Amino acid sequence: MAGRKLLTAVDGSVLRVADLPAGTDWVPLGTLDGVPAWAAEPAGAQDLPGRWQGWTALAAETPEPLATLAGRALAVVTWRRTHRWCGACRAELTDVPGECARRCPDCDLYVPLRLSPAVLVAITRPTPAGRPDELLLVRHSYGPTGLWALVAGFVEAGETLEAAVHREVAEEVGLTLAGLAYFGSQPWALSGPNVLLTGFTATVADPDAEPVVDGRELAEARWFPLDRLPAELPPAYSISRWLVDATVTAARR
Incomplete structure (x- = not known):
């Protein structure tokens, strides 16, 4: 991902972990046909080879369940980027293990991804x-x-x-x-x-x-x-x- 756009292979398929730079900070999304799926927003992502598409264009040509997975990737990565700090006390939030949520280490505010x-x-x-x-x-x-x-x-x-x-x-x-x-x-x-x-x-x-x-x-x-x-x-x-x-x-x- 880069901003509000998602990267797919030229043929429209999902990229593999090996296709992106080493050291990329991956975010778990769940599984697709039993295979673990991940999302990332690596530095310099716009220079990576492939097809960059906005949500509407991608959903229009991507079959289920890939469209739903792409939507989840966009939602999760965007939420993580825009929810780094506690809205109550301004401390930096930390990830809640096993959940798509963050918690404030200072005031214990719980911040889940909301739809x-x-x-x-x-x-x-x-x-x-x-x-x-x-x-x-x-x-x-x-x-x-x-x-x-x-x-x-x-x-x-x-x-x-x-x-x-x-x-x-x-x-x-x-x-x-x-x-x-x-x-x-x-x-x-x-x-x-x-x-x-x-x-x-x-x-x-x-x-x-x-x-x-x-x-x-x-x-x-x-x-x-x-x-x-x-x-x-x-x-x-x-x-x-x-x-x-x-x-x-x-x-x-």
């Missing part, structure tokens, strides 16, 4: 008999603005995941939901690997309701028939796309 929980939801509404149900898709005012995506947002302090979904939907598109159900989770998001993203499905409480965008985070929101979704959807490797595809598949049964 930011976030939610996203595929919202559908029924239509008159003979017509396909519709899916709500939105365009954001920042980030990949060309994509039609799902309503999403971060969980706030004191919220359950379900409460966060209801709040985000109410704030961003002014709708209320019914039948909220858990779909699955992903240990990273398109915005970065420090996110635990949880997906849900739901139906709109009032089938006649139209979305009203907040004008800040969202630029546009529309209902799309499930048999005529736009081409500009989230990439196939993301939980957002899994939710969209699962919704379409369920409607065909």
